[in-house]
Structure formats: C-alpha cells, structure tokens
Amino acid sequence: MRLAFSTLGVPGMPVAEVLRLAVGAGYQGVELRAHPEEPVHPRLGARERAAVRGQFADAGVEVLAVAGYARVAAARDVAGEAELAHELSELVLLAADLGAPYVRVFPGGGDRPAGAAEADAVRRLAAVAPLAAERRVRVLLETHDSHRTGAAAARILDAVGHRQVGALWDVLHSWLGGEEPADTCAALGPHLGYVQVKDVASAEDTAPLPLGAGVLPLPAVLSALPCGPDPGGWLCWEYEKRWYPGAPDLPALLGPARVHLRHLRDTSRHHGGHGGGASESSH
DSSP: OEEEEEGGGSTTOOHHHHHHHHHHHTOOEEEEEOOTTSSSOTTOOHHHHHHHHHHHHHHTOEEEEEEEEEETTSOOOHHHHHHHHHHHHHHHHHHHHHTOSEEEEEOOOTTSOHHHHHHHHHHHHHHHHHHHHHTTOEEEEESBTTBOSHHHHHHHHHHHOOTTEEEEEEHHHHHHTTOOHHHHHHHHGGGEEEEEEOOOSOSSOOOOOOTTSSSSOHHHHHHHOOOSSOTTOEEEEOOOTTTOTTSOOSHHHHHHHHHHHHHHHHHHHHTOOOTTHHHHTTO
16 A cells, blocks of 8 residues: 545645655655646646656656546537547647656546537547557546545446546445445546545545544445556545645644554454455346
C-alpha cells in the first residue's frame, strides 16, 4: 500500500513546499489538482513541466495523478464537444510530461437520462484512449456526482472496454450512493486505478475531518482491497480544504493519517480481509 495526498488539501501551495510535506510525513506520492489557480495545470509550458517533473524526481516522490475537471457525461453542443476533447487530450499530455500514470475525470451527467449520459461518456473516453495508450497514461473516471457508485461507473467502463480507461474510487461518493465497500470493489474490479480516502461527520455535513474521526467505512474499504490488478495499490487522501477553508490545515494531519491507514491495513490483514476475492467473484 502506497500513500499519497491531494493538493486540494493545500490549495495554491508551491510544488517545493508540497514535496517537503510529502517527504516529511512519509508519503510516496501526490495527486496534483490541475486547475489554473494551482501551480500545475494544462497551460504550463514544456520548460515548467520538465522543472516540476525534476523536482518530484529529486525528492523521490511520485506524481500519482493529474486531477482534472473534465466531465465526460455532460451534455455538450458541437463546440463544447470539441472543447471537451481538447481538454481530455491536454490532461493526458500533461500527465505524460509529468510522469504521472493517471488522469482523473468526472462523470458530470447531472440530471440527464442515464442512457444518453453514459453513451456520451463511453464515446468520449474511447476517443481519448488511443492517445492515453500512446503516452502510457490511464484516464480514470471517478465515482462521483451522476455516477457515484462502482456499479454506475462500471456500466461506462465495461462499455469502453479499454485498459487505458479505468476507475478512481472516491469512498465518500460510493458511500453516499448507498454502496457497500465490498460491492464497490467487486464492481470496479480490474478497472480500478487507485482509491481516494477521506472522512466526514455525516451525509449532510461533508466538511473534511481527520481520517478516522468521521463515519466513512474506512476499515471496510481497507478490508476489501485489493480489488484491482495492483496488490500494492495507492491510497490518496483527498482532504477538501479548498472547498472548506475553515477546516483544520492539512499539514499537521498528514502524519497521524499515515499511521491510521497503516493500522487499518495491518488490522485488515490480521483478520483476513477480502483480499482479491471481491473482484475474482465477479469476473
């Protein structure tokens, strides 16, 4: 199990400071929020991209993912279609330039009929898959908004049927969708790229809490893993400080979170866990 955190928890923080945090707190990777208000985003030039990649390499920390905001199941007109295709391509190219194995995208289907939203998502993800394969990047659809459960995301991913298009399991959203962790794991199976962990007080109060201080079923999540092809997969703490500026600052919480996640992993191993059986039973 390798640990990362998202820069959503340290909005606007320079790359050098992010890396100092990661090294100091014992994290092996960082998920980079790819937004213009952050230091790393698709409009960076080649020289800046190379510099960021070098900073990570020098620190011995991996760029886990470029967390984009493309919404692949959203309604688009002709101009919007071209804009979205460009956005997806630019995210893949940025990830490749940074040496990141993953790009995060959202469903974003809103209240559209599921059939239309999913058909559009399948078509758009299939269209970017060859570029992703060429650049050795996987585009991951997050369990989020209109497709927050593993079962819903898997309908899209099964239809795409390309190994460079996979899933990012956000444990908050699958829980909000009423899905048990073992069922999410089984649904996502070999599609799974990595897992975003977090904690909240309730379904009504989703302000970020330190891991273990809320109600999310993190022990069950750790027990269900691994359900993807990587037995030493990534857990990434997405602490939503950007959306909840009054939340406690992330840096002081990183060390205790690492200890908590290691404890959950060790406990799940001691009790047997589900291991790979969740995915094997459904494929």
